[in-house]
Amino acid sequence: MTRLTNPLHSWFLGPKGENEQLLKELLDSALQAHLSWRRGYHPEDPSPIPAEASSTPAAASQRAELKGQFAALLRQLRGSVPFFSGRYNGHMLSEQTIAAQAAYFAAMLYNPNNVSGEVAPVTTQLEGEVAEQLARMIGYDPWRCWGHLTSGGTIANFEALWIARNVHYYPVGASLAARSLGVDVPVSMPGGSLAMLRDLDLWQLLNIRPECSLDLWEKLWAAAPKQLVESALSRHSLASLGYQDYSRQLTREFGDPLAAGVVLAAGTSHYSWAKIVAALGLGSNQLVLVPVDRECRMDPDSLWREIESLTNKRIPIMACVSTCGTTEEGAVDDLQRILEVRERAQRELGVTFHIHSDACYGGYAASLTRAPGGSRHAPGAIREMLGTAQWPTDQWVRSLSALERADSVSIDPHKLGYVPYPAGAFLLKDKRGRELVSTDPPYLAVATSRENGEQPVIGRFIFEGSKPGASAAATWLSHKTIPLNSAGHGKIIASTLRGARELYALLGSSDFAPFRVIRLAEPDLNIVCFLLHHPSLTTLSDINALNETIYRELSPDAQMSAPYMITRTRLTSPGYDGVIEPLLSLLGGDIGRSPETAAEGLTILRATVMNPFSSQGGPDYLLGLTDSVRQVAMSFLRDPATMVASRPAARS
């Protein structure tokens, strides 16, 4: 690939609007197609708008009013953050693909509502195809799995835990239902043996592998007439009883007051998990933080110890959330090893749970592991393709490839998929799980499966109702023209990974004297975290003040006058202990050994290198960024109080 045949050059509008013509043509054709569609529908129908109406003074003033307000909006929008620029390496925002922009606009004109095929015959179909595209990328069997778009990662994560909870508790309700029906069915135990449902005690019922719980679901429906099963299940299921009566039922029926089920997640997991467990009624106390290693990944050994300890206390585990691309650091958990820990727990402890991969940020990196034909690249082949010696590591490739074995995966097209908001996605390995959360809307056609060629009622199985079909069209066209493999989307990902590694190297090699740059571990994806230190700063608060100042000076203001933009995060104890400890020892002295550390935490600067052109030559934004960091730090040192200096204007 020479510099002139780089496909990235035509995938985005470009920081100078280089591909204006292409986007314009697409937008024009979309509007024309839409108008001709409107006009071609019963052309004999007269217009409700009189032809003369538009030439009245009233109409002219109406239009002038709208144009005036619109112009005011456009002026306001100039105060937006320039995510398109290589100078912006702050939050997880960047360009959108032209394909996604144009398709979103095109479909929006038709206003399809992807709650159901009845109101979105085209775009619900496209949504199904998007789920299939994503499923093939991560390695799910498209016929066994199920997926759909959500408004974002929070809803996708919510659905994962909602389903996991209902699958986890299903055997308990099933056992009581089976008793009341006078039937019994065999169940696979975590260790591999078979047992009869009604022989299982409460602990065993709460430790059935998710797919075996779903097998059980099918078996129970086959064991008795449908209506009887339905009514027996509804008398005993968590979904109908709710937590309070369900807990009482356990005490009554099993003589065993169930300890509340917990969710395991690393301290690096997204803050939405705290919202989710609280909202679902699990309680934030039930979110058990697994220690992280210095790479900000969930530590598999700690995970094992946590499982052992919970098992000893007879506390059931509902789910484990592993992250592929942590929000703060872009860290990619070693999912392969996490899956191995679960296998061991099944084998040795008879304990199991749902594993969800929160790949909202990092999931698209799996495109690098896919060859255009669909097969999986070997790690060496990826390195060869990228012309790199050391990365991605074998372990990295293994972690991305292991997504295919997670029970569910969330992945956001509106992050590293470069499509406009809103576009999250949820993928469930075993589609039967969706039945445990389904609700029938009365006014929509009865749901039938897509396999039967009928229009799907997505709304039956998802948490949201009405949702934009335009989002499905945008994601679909983007995937269609920039395929989810190493020759397509992988090229964008590779460019940003390379950019991040360049920045990481630059931070390590540049002369920041009199400051010292302390970097977190090498980036797993494209987020680079670091902090500055100076010998004169002797307390954690002082060091934080320096880095907070750098953040503040290098973040968007009303005039966008910061020369470069990054952001920051704060590592707190105990979630980040595995990361903080080595950093503090690098800071030296007694810094951070005080009790204040836990409360205050450590401010870390954070650069999300998401711009698709991050390593495509052109101006060296990364060099500019490191220079700016040092300059701001110097000003801080000279006089922390007068830091609010006048900045040069960003605009000509």
Place this chain on the structure above:
Amino acid sequence: MTRLTNPLHSWFLGPKGENEQLLKELLDSALQAHLSWRRGYHPEDPSPIPAEASSTPAAASQRAELKGQFAALLRQLRGSVPFFSGRYNGHMLSEQTIAAQAAYFAAMLYNPNNVSGEVAPVTTQLEGEVAEQLARMIGYDPWRCWGHLTSGGTIANFEALWIARNVHYYPVGASLAARSLGVDVPVSMPGGSLAMLRDLDLWQLLNIRPECSLDLWEKLWAAAPKQLVESALSRHSLASLGYQDYSRQLTREFGDPLAAGVVLAAGTSHYSWAKIVAALGLGSNQLVLVPVDRECRMDPDSLWREIESLTNKRIPIMACVSTCGTTEEGAVDDLQRILEVRERAQRELGVTFHIHSDACYGGYAASLTRAPGGSRHAPGAIREMLGTAQWPTDQWVRSLSALERADSVSIDPHKLGYVPYPAGAFLLKDKRGRELVSTDPPYLAVATSRENGEQPVIGRFIFEGSKPGASAAATWLSHKTIPLNSAGHGKIIASTLRGARELYALLGSSDFAPFRVIRLAEPDLNIVCFLLHHPSLTTLSDINALNETIYRELSPDAQMSAPYMITRTRLTSPGYDGVIEPLLSLLGGDIGRSPETAAEGLTILRATVMNPFSSQGGPDYLLGLTDSVRQVAMSFLRDPATMVASRPAARS
């Protein structure tokens, strides 16, 4: 207003694209403004895309590929449902305002993420203004309330109940926290008296008025040092303990095993409520259906009896969901009387709860009650303005005006607000309630209030995370140019209400012989429900088959060949008993007296008259629709088996 000065004529693209020129100009100006914004940001930065890159054969083939796929998408989109046409009166979809379409597109180019002002300085501001616009329309005090946009009504309703739950249970945790802190504070009781927190028993703690619960929240923070309160609350709150441990705590601390709290809703409430109570862990059994009257409204007398009965059983009530515009029938609950029932319950029974108005569909009708200056129109003045004698009734106006006294309201701009998906909205009368569900994201700036001029971190208080700022811009501009009063949005609403009443009258006056048309009550908004009957049909199944056939023949197929499009719903027992009973007696004979009624339900045809030009003259779509209904029914009568007749093509 003469026919030529009707502002509706320039608010929408129009079924023939009559306002093509206006939309085009706006779109062009948006793209130009965006390009000039990109180019004006650090114009000295070179482009990462070489100038020669676009003229290479590789780039040309890239562009050709994208254009080809895009053209294929545009062809597919021609299979969309023609919501823009007066021939479509099916689901809740219609036109979008030009203002909303153009603003969505304009803002989407900047890709703002309204999770936080840091990544969306302009559009988070607009979102705040949208909340204010909606608050003023319904009558909330913009400085006491809080509101924001959601992906749709389900999330807005979810947030309402999530907050209601946390506010409802707050006094229980507060009481235990106060004991552990050794403090006490006064609390207002539902009857009006004051009591000390620690003197209250469990039943009393669960019957504190929402605003008094929030007063208590403030008082407790003032009664002891912040950190101590925080830790005491977290040891006792539902959000941290989760349901299981919380229930146990109640038994332990109060010697009172709490009956699970229930949510009251009418059988006509949206199906998302079933999802929501199940997901929140309340359990679908705790959704108590309040009977409806023949107008499909929650019956206030039945509500009172239900409250009395629950109180006698010592079952706490968490919330009551009243609907303003039921999804199936557009019925508007008599919210004024529902509020009176709560007042009586507080006075006579010492019982209270959160009242949420699910105004997702009907909320925008409140625009009719507002004069341009912001004052409230008297019912007579509205009728005079519309030139109507009988409607809207005084009671209707009272119901809409009573929204200002509901504790929370959900309202969807993407329904009767005529803006593109996704745009739901949630409004909370007392903004302090959001603090009981807040979560701090580590990577976003610390939240500060908008009043202080700081950028708000919306993500702290809402369930979703990333969300499109474009949606805020679209809703904002639409409200700005078509104000939420009788001279603006009210005109659109009035046109559809009028259209629905015309259809209703037409169904009553037309000769359907040999069929009889049986109509539900007069529409409260713009949804008309009816069914056809024929003397030869003697079972419920036969009557349902007739109406299902009409629905099937008058609904979208791949060729959009149905001459008109409506939809249907199914009224089931017991939720709809109040509606079904009078209908069955109109059907006569023994129809529906069989036990099958409850299981099968009654199919009802449903026309959502949402087209803004519904009563604006032009072709009489309503007449065409009633004719078509009769024709399909006649064919059914001739031969139910050969109903899949060939239909004329819709397109020229």
